[in-house]
Structures are given as structure tokens and as C-alpha cells.
Amino acid sequence: MSLLLVLGGALLCAAGGVPGLFLRRVETGRRLAVAGSVSGSLLGLAGAALAAATGTVATIHRAWPIPGAAFHVSLDALSALFLAPLFLVSGVAAVSGARSFGDEEHPDDAPRTRLFFGLATAAIALVLLARNLVLFLASWEVMALSAFFLVTSDRSSREARDAGRLYIFATHVSTLVLFAFFALFRSLSGSTELVTLPAGVAGSDAGTALFVLALLGFGLKAGLLPLHVWLPPAHAAAPAHVSALMSGVLIKTGIYGIVRFTSLVPDPPASWGDGLLLLGAASAVLGVAFALGQHDLKRLLAWHSVENIGIIVLGLGVGLGARAAGRPEWALLGFAGGLFHVVNHGLFKPLLFLGAGEAAHVAGTRDMDRMGGLGKLLPKTALLFAAGAVAISGLPPLNGFASEWLVYLGLFDRARATGTDALRAAFGVPALALTGALALACFVKAHGAVFLGNARAEARQLHGQPASHGEPAAHVGPMALLAVACALLGLLPATVAPALERAVAIAAPGLAASRPLAELASLRTVGVAALTVVLLLGAVALFLRRRLAAETMAGPTWDCGYARPTARMQYTASSFARGPVGWFGWALRPRLKGAPVAKLFPTAAQFESHVLDTVLDRAVVPVFRAGAWLARQGRVLQHGRMQLYLLYVVATLVALLFQV
Amino acid sequence: MIDTLVHLALVLALPPLLTGVIAKTKAAFAGRNGPPLLQGYWDLAKLLRKGSVLPAGSTWVFLAGPVAGVAAPLLASLLLPFGGHEAPLSFAGDMILFAYLFALARFFTASAALDTGSAFEGMGAAREVAFSALAEPALFFGFVALARISGSLSLSGMLGSGPGWVTAGAPLVLVAASWAVVLLAENCRIPFDDPNTHLELTMIHEVMVLDHGGPALGLVLYGASVKLFVLSALFLRVVFPFNATDPNLDWLAFVAGILLVAIGIGVVESVMARLKLVKVPQLLVGACLLSAFGMLLLAR
Numbered sequence: 001m002s003l004l005l006v007l008g009g010a011l012l013c014a015a016g017g018v019p020g021l022f023l024r025r026v027e028t029g030r031r032l033a034v035a036g037s038v039s040g041s042l043l044g045l046a047g048a049a050l051a052a053a054t055g056t057v058a059t060i061h062r063a064w065p066i067p068g069a070a071f072h073v074s075l076d077a078l079s080a081l082f083l084a085p086l087f088l089v090s091g092v093a094a095v096s097g098a099r100s101f102g103d104e105e106h107p108d109d110a111p112r113t114r115l116f117f118g119l120a121t122a123a124i125a126l127v128l129l130a131r132n133l134v135l136f137l138a139s140w141e142v143m144a145l146s147a148f149f150l151v152t153s154d155r156s157s158r159e160a161r162d163a164g165r166l167y168i169f170a171t172h173v174s175t176l177v178l179f180a181f182f183a184l185f186r187s188l189s190g191s192t193e194l195v196t197l198p199a200g201v202a203g204s205d206a207g208t209a210l211f212v213l214a215l216l217g218f219g220l221k222a223g224l225l226p227l228h229v230w231l232p233p234a235h236a237a238a239p240a241h242v243s244a245l246m247s248g249v250l251i252k253t254g255i256y257g258i259v260r261f262t263s264l265v266p267d268p269p270a271s272w273g274d275g276l277l278l279l280g281a282a283s284a285v286l287g288v289a290f291a292l293g294q295h296d297l298k299r300l301l302a303w304h305s306v307e308n309i310g311i312i313v314l315g316l317g318v319g320l321g322a323r324a325a326g327r328p329e330w331a332l333l334g335f336a337g338g339l340f341h342v343v344n345h346g347l348f349k350p351l352l353f354l355g356a357g358e359a360a361h362v363a364g365t366r367d368m369d370r371m372g373g374l375g376k377l378l379p380k381t382a383l384l385f386a387a388g389a390v391a392i393s394g395l396p397p398l399n400g401f402a403s404e405w406l407v408y409l410g411l412f413d414r415a416r417a418t419g420t421d422a423l424r425a426a427f428g429v430p431a432l433a434l435t436g437a438l439a440l441a442c443f444v445k446a447h448g449a450v451f452l453g454n455a456r457a458e459a460r461q462l463h464g465q466p467a468s469h470g471e472p473a474a475h476v477g478p479m480a481l482l483a484v485a486c487a488l489l490g491l492l493p494a495t496v497a498p499a500l501e502r503a504v505a506i507a508a509p510g511l512a513a514s515r516p517l518a519e520l521a522s523l524r525t526v527g528v529a530a531l532t533v534v535l536l537l538g539a540v541a542l543f544l545r546r547r548l549a550a551e552t553m554a555g556p557t558w559d560c561g562y563a564r565p566t567a568r569m570q571y572t573a574s575s576f577a578r579g580p581v582g583w584f585g586w587a588l589r590p591r592l593k594g595a596p597v598a599k600l601f602p603t604a605a606q607f608e609s610h611v612l613d614t615v616l617d618r619a620v621v622p623v624f625r626a627g628a629w630l631a632r633q634g635r636v637l638q639h640g641r642m643q644l645y646l647l648y649v650v651a652t653l654v655a656l657l658f659q660v
Numbered sequence: 661m662i663d664t665l666v667h668l669a670l671v672l673a674l675p676p677l678l679t680g681v682i683a684k685t686k687a688a689f690a691g692r693n694g695p696p697l698l699q700g701y702w703d704l705a706k707l708l709r710k711g712s713v714l715p716a717g718s719t720w721v722f723l724a725g726p727v728a729g730v731a732a733p734l735l736a737s738l739l740l741p742f743g744g745h746e747a748p749l750s751f752a753g754d755m756i757l758f759a760y761l762f763a764l765a766r767f768f769t770a771s772a773a774l775d776t777g778s779a780f781e782g783m784g785a786a787r788e789v790a791f792s793a794l795a796e797p798a799l800f801f802g803f804v805a806l807a808r809i810s811g812s813l814s815l816s817g818m819l820g821s822g823p824g825w826v827t828a829g830a831p832l833v834l835v836a837a838s839w840a841v842v843l844l845a846e847n848c849r850i851p852f853d854d855p856n857t858h859l860e861l862t863m864i865h866e867v868m869v870l871d872h873g874g875p876a877l878g879l880v881l882y883g884a885s886v887k888l889f890v891l892s893a894l895f896l897r898v899v900f901p902f903n904a905t906d907p908n909l910d911w912l913a914f915v916a917g918i919l920l921v922a923i924g925i926g927v928v929e930s931v932m933a934r935l936k937l938v939k940v941p942q943l944l945v946g947a948c949l950l951s952a953f954g955m956l957l958l959a960r
Contacts, residue, residue, distance in 0.1 A: 375719050376719070382719070389767075390764070390767060393763070393767060394760065394763075395763055395764045401757075404756075405753055405756050408753065408756045412804065412807055412813055416804075416811055418960055420959060423955075426804045430797035430804075431797075433759070433797050433800035434793060434794075434796060436796065437789075437793035438793045440789060440793075444771055444774065447771060448770070448771055448774030448775070449774070452721060452774045452777070453782075454777040521753060522751050529757055532735060533764070536731040537727055539731075540727045541723075544723060544879060547708060547874075548712060548723075548876075552713075556716055557717075557718075557776045558715075558776075558870050560780060565779075567777065570779055571779055571782020571783055571786060575783075575786065577786070579787070579941070
């Protein structure tokens, strides 16, 4: 039942966009696509919720006339945990996108984007359900290709085309690696289905190779540092609702791949868990450091995906290490924290992207240094964006805190044990603390620079938009729904605990939990504490409100006696982040242009600073340049003369004859 | 129940006294009389009766700063054992909530500063969030060290380990030193920030609240003193984790200890100069390393 609901939902999502390609009346096509996405999402959400709540596993196995392939899909609690945010985000983002990336502004691209949006949703669902290697790879490729067409939704934008090209290279490298991975997997397991590997394989060289291939292939999709190079440009250039889908759920398929693969290994060595801990910590800290250096609001959010993937992987690292150590309680805390964060990040990141898209649209730029004061034009968007900012900074009372708390608790629980491996895990705690504090700095900056204060001078040309731009329900509704979900999971985190436990039982097989999650980590208490935060905030706010009731007036902001303050004198986003960007200069390598003021009575001067992607610029681009140079050397062989090509053929044949 | 009531009464009533004690100590060093001990209370009473001026164009965020600044530290205090008495609320992992409640207050205080659109307040907000980001790992390294010493994952368990000074004295000294730095940095005390400075360019915390006045400023001042009180109590419990046999004596020892910490802060403020702003991160990284070494000493 649950599986049929999910498959039906995926089918509806995929089919919704098709009529729009042929219908002459654009409006009908748009309505059909949105209706398909919404109804499909509702069906899929119901199916995923059913599977997560009951824990029953539903399977369909049909033969498929392709060698090694079978239509073998299965819905269990682990898949359901990834499917639920997928369908929620897909539904709300489709509604939001139908307005923000509409037919008026993009007559050629909008119907196409709606089609690929539904197709991507369905493909992601199939990736999460597939239990056959060929089916998995096929849906993986459909997902990757439809995401490419989504990134390049705006075909007139050069930026989008460039980002799309980088993305398609990266995703095909990922697919290529996964081909190798599945070939090796098949030879080790002897089956083309996703079955448990024989014991003892993981410790061998082949097992290590398998793990490295999985990290490369799935890590590229997840955006794990240093494999993230495609992610910031793609998320920045895509329309907001596409970024919401990609950042919220698409990149999580990489996490899903890692979790599903390790669940099929009966005896993962301790080094795998340590490797994940290290990668996760690096991804989290450097991801947020790069985010601080960005001027582009959407690029900043994209870098935060790198950070949050790092936090998720930290949790998985604790869980995987626990399997090697045979400690069910760490596995429960680590995996539950990581998987809960998958769900939570899938809620607040789309919320932030939808808000950012609207802000960028109204301001006519994505450059935070040119925005400001948008909270007055878009009060509801600003409030909802603030909620998302609090959630992603991991602050109580919203959901980000609940999942980060679980990850922390797993790290702490492991860190207090005896042995040096416990001490290795202990370094994850301060890394996570640093990440959290820097994320807070980054979101104070992003929210403050965009929505608070006054419009900076350049922002006066508000894209020809009148101040009464308004906030239509098609834009506020989706954001509000996501914010409510964030609040609910923050206030009532204990409600998802059973679903998390069921998912962890699949992710970490063979470890019978000695104690339930509620006993190890009282999510109920965290919920009560979150509720207390809300109540106490409300009480103090009420007190202040009653005190303020009389004699309140507005006055100019104190400017230290300066006679002619302008909005441009506000602290910019770049200045705000200057300190931490300097501390991480060794990794960020900010490019500075123009000299700082050096002498008294300076004349007009210019200063620019940009934080680019160090991995892309210093590693990927040089390597590909060298590759291109090598390939050019081979061109001597390609000259277009038929006789010589025939000569090559003859020479090859003769060489082969001698070989035999 | 009685304990909880005393706990609440102390955390609600005592904090403004600490600022008075610090001011008196500084005055004694400078050979002045200084303001009365209870000046903090008079200030609050005056501010809460005043009208207020809100900066033009500010939104609800401007007032959310003071509100979160009071609510979050008050709630955090409930997780902390005062003296030898159990914390009113204690669960495995409560130290994470403790730290993140202060982060919540920081988020809204800094956002309120940005909401005014003032260059100076933005500057202060940037410094506050950046320096706190360096103080956070120091705090958490210390938590890990205490968790390893006590084997407990809640503040009440971690901080109740008097025997820790016998079995793990050296790590505890390092953690205490590191947390002393955190205490001064988080409360914007010399050598990090001078609460009495008169130049907006050099301030951190005070510059963020330049535009708050009347009841809002009252809440800001009260919230800051509660934060000072709570973090002092945390520091005190690390340095002095012993319990008396008589519960009343415990409360007395706690109040005396808190006042001693306040005097200590006053002494530090009197004998030290403020650091150059560029040196502040170095000192904070130093504090992180101290508690990191404290944690590493516990390898076994």
C-alpha cells in the first residue's frame, strides 16, 4: 500500500509537466503541472509517512528484459525518511516556482522547467526505492540529467549555462565512479540486487576500494568537501525553487547512497567511521568558512549545504564507528542524529532558498552588499527567513537544534569512553561547536544585510518594482508551510523518534539496541525545553510590550554626531564577515583588488574582495587544463586523411596478430 | 521544591548586585568611592519607568534582541547547579542546550544591532559573533574534558565531581583557566571589551545596544547581568566543586563564591588594559588550546 502510494505519487509528479509541452494554452499547462506535483506529493507523503510510522517493508519485484536488470523496488523506514522531505519540498517548491519562474518572464523555459522538476522528483524517489543495481543507476542518471536541465532553466543566462556545464561534468564523473562501484559490488556480492555483502569483504583491499569508490561517487552528489565544486555555482544560478529541491533533497541522495551501502556491509572496519568523522568535520568547518566569504546570497546558502552535509556525515561517522566497536547506543545516537538532520536540513534550506529567491527578485541583485531593508517591503518573507536562519544555525526552539543535539550527544557519548579512538571522536565536538557559532555569524549577516537596516543607496533602483510589490499567497504559503514544519519538529522532536529508530535499525543492522532512543536521548525533554524557550520569550516580550505601551516615539538612529549619514554607511555583509574570513585566509584565499586607505586625506579609491572556490581554482581547473593539453598532443593522429586511418587499422590488426 | 525556589530567587534577584560589586572593586583600586552597591537596581527601576525612542525604520527584530537577551540566560540558569544543589532541570546533553541558549540570545542581540542600520552597531555585532565563535570551541573542549573526568553527560553530573580535583587536577586547572577567559570574553569585560568606554569605534557589546533606551535598555542591562551571573556560577562550580554537609551552608558558600568571582573580575579589570582588537582572537585561540590540552591530558 505505502509503496504503491509512493510510486503513484512519483508518477503523478513526472506526468504533470507533460501536457504543458503540447497545450496551446500555457495557463492550463501550468495548472496541470502544479496539480500533478501537489497531488503526487500528497500521495507520496502519505506513503512515506505510512512506511515510517509502521515500519513495514513493501517490495515489488518484476522482471525486466535487460541483462542484470529487474524492476525491484522496496520501501522501508530508511527510504521513507528520505522520501518524506522529498515530497514535501517538491510539492511546496512546485507551487512557489510556478509563480516565481513563471510564463510571463520565461515563456520558453517555464513549461520545460516544470516538466523536468516533476521528472527530477520522480527520479529521486526511484533512486531511494531501487534495490536493483541497474535500476538504481538508470534512475540516478535520469535524476542527474533532469537536474542539469533544471540548473540551466534560464537558457538566456550565461552564468546558468556555465554552472550547468560544470554540474554535468561533475555528475557524470559521479556516475562513472558509481559504475565502477557497482561492478565491484556485483563481483563481490555475486548479485545484481542490493544484497548484504559476505562477511570479511570489508576488511580486504577490495572492500577498501569499494568504500573509497562509494565516497567518491556519492560524495560528489552530496557535495562533501572537497568534491563540492559543482554545488555553489549550480545552486546560485538555478531558479530559487530548483535550488530548494536540489539543496533540500537531491544532494541527500548522496547521503542515502552512503548509508544504504554501509548498511549492506556486515562488518565495517573502524577506519571507515573515522574517515567519515574527518571528512564531515572538514566539510562542516570549511563549508561555513567559505559561506561567510560570499557576497552572493544564494551562493552563501549553497555553501551552507556543504556545511550541513558535513554535520550529517559527522553523525554517520559516529554511527559507523559504533558498528565497528559493537556499541549500539552510539550507533543509535549517531545515525539518528545524522538522519534527523537530513530531514531538518530538507525543511529549512528550501525555506531559506525560497526567501532568498524572492529577496533577490525584488532587489534585482543577489549581491548582499547592495541589498538591505527588504524587511519593510517583504515583512512576511523576512519573518519566515529569520525562522529559517534560526533553524539552520541550530538554535533552540527550532528543529535544527534537535538534530544537532543528537549528533553532539553521540560525539560526547563516544568521547567519554576510554581509548584513543574516543579521543579522536572528541575533536568532533569542538569542530561542531565552531561550525555552529560560525553558522550563526553567517546567518546574522545574511538575514541582517538583506532584510534589516535600510536600503543601501544602490538598492534604490528596486528593479522597477513598486514598494507595494506585495507578497502573494503562492509565495508566502509554501514558506510558511516549511516554517511550521520546522517549528513542529523543534517543539515535538519526540514524535519522529520511533521513525528514526526504525531507520537506524536498517542503517546499522546486527546491533540490537540495548535501550530505546528515548532513554538514551530524551528528545521529549528537548521538546519541553524548546516550548519553555517559546513561553519565556513570549512572557518577556509581553512584559516589554506593556512597558512600551505609553510614550514611544521614533527617532533617527544614533550616528555618533555625524551630520550627514547615508544608508551606504551601514556595515556591509563583506565587512561583517571580514574577521573570520581573515582567520580562514589560508583556505579561502580571498582575492583582493585595490589598496586599503594608507595615507591621510585619501583620494577616491576602490577596493574589491572575492572569495572563490579554492578547490575548483587550485586543483580541479589546473588538472583539467593539463588533461586538455595532453589531449591536444594527441591531435597529430587525427588529421582527417582516410588512407592513414586505414593504415592505423591495418597496423592494429597486424599488431594483434603478433600478439596472439 | 524549596531548592528550586531559592535557585529562581537567586538568579532573578542577585545579578544586578554583581555589576555593583565589580564597580566597587574598581573604584577601590582607583581610590574613589564609586557608585553605590545597589546602583544596578536603581538603574533598572529608573529605566523601566521611562518612555522610549525607537530608531526610525526599525522592525520587531530591534526589540527581539533585549527579549532574547533576558529569556535565554534565565532559562540556561535552570540547567546549572548552583553550589551543591541540583539544577532544577537536568538531562543527558543539557550542556549543549546551555551553550546554544546563549547563542540564541546572541543571534537576536546582533540582529537587533543590524536592524538599526547604524555603521557602529553593525561593527559591534560583527565583533560579537566572530569572537564568540572562537570562545565556543573553548567551552566545548572543556565540556568534553569534564565529561571524561566525571563520566556524566549533564551539567549537574559534570560539575558535581569534587574528587575530580584529586584524580584529574591538571586538566581541571587548564579547563578553569580557559573558561576564565571565556567568562571575560562572553561578558565583554576587560581585556576584551571595556564596558565603560566612551568611543563607539572600540566597543563590542555596548555599541550593539547604542540605540536601545528606556525599558528595552533596562532589559539589555538586566540580561547582561544575568549572563554574567550564570557564567560566573559555571566557572565557580568548576573551581570549587565541593559540597557542605548543611544545605543552607551550601547556598551561603555559593553566594559568597559568586561575589568573590565578581571581585576577581573587578581586580582583573583594574590591573589590566584592554587588548588591541586584533589581539583578541589570539587570546581566544589560546583559551581553546588550553582546554584542548586539558582534554588531551585525559587520554587513557
